[in-house]
Amino acid sequence: MTISRQPTPVTIKIDQKQLENVKCFKYLGSLLTYDGRCTCEIKSRIAMAKAAFSKQKNLFTSKLDLNLRMKLVKCYIWSIALYGAETYTLKAVDQKCLESFEMWCWRRMEKISWTDYVRNEEVLFRVSEQRNTLHEIRKRKANWIGHILRGNCLLKEVIEGRGRRRKKMPNDLGDIRGYFHLKEKALDRIKWRNCFGRDCGPVVLTDYR
Known part of the structure; x- marks a missing residue:
């Protein structure tokens, strides 16, 4: 038996045709990587969620009731970011990315610029919310x-x-x-x-x- 940190090459053939080995591919909307980690999938999901938020920015930052806008964000934006999240194995860096995305949503919804010195605790107080993504x-x-x-x-x-x-x-x-x-x-x-x-x-x- 030979033990190595280098991955063992895998060769799979179907009808004498060799399948291509790739480092990542998308299956049923999820990004699967060769090492089985979920960091790339989380970053991809967050990027898609931010793009969806930007498309409906006028709605999320409108003068509608705050609770209604928060429900819309959780329904339409969080559902994109957390698709398949029940299968994640989260590292510390992944948890920080998800928490940062959560705060990004509330800051954009409250029209708080990144140049404004507003602490996360103050943002959560304004929206009467706690950190809920990881929970x-x-x-x-x-x-x-x-x-x-x-x-x-x-x-x-x-x-x-x-x-x-x-x-x-x-x-x-x-x-x-x-x-x-x-x-x-x-x-x-x-x-x-x-x-x-x-x-x-x-x-x-x-x-x-």
Whole structure:
């Protein structure tokens, strides 16, 4: 056995025709990369969401009620940025990008220029909002991974990961030391919903023993 940091070349042929190896490609609207990371996908999604915001800028910055405009942003803009977010394995840099995008939306909606020295806390106070992007992703992860753990398919093994101890998708949900308790809890749909719920409260692994 030879162990190397260099990726092993993969050759796949269909009807004697060799398939081209690429570093990334788009499938069902998501950008898939050769290393399985989601950083490129997150940046791509944020760029598309910002473009969509710019097209409807007059609506989002109009004199409509603030709560209505916030709902429109979450409905039409966040849905673009967070498409497929339940499968993300977030690194610290990815979390910062998502939080920065969230603040970008509120600043543009309130017509706050990047040259204005306005702290994020002040912006959140003006819109009567808290940082919700990462929490929303954790909620989606909890709902999705519960469905996966109750099944018996290959994806259940993929999300657990093997080999090098790189950060895995379930790590974003809480303490990985309780992962086996997490799987037991997922088998009971009622207990799972009681543990994670569908409300806007904190999503933490505190009731899985």
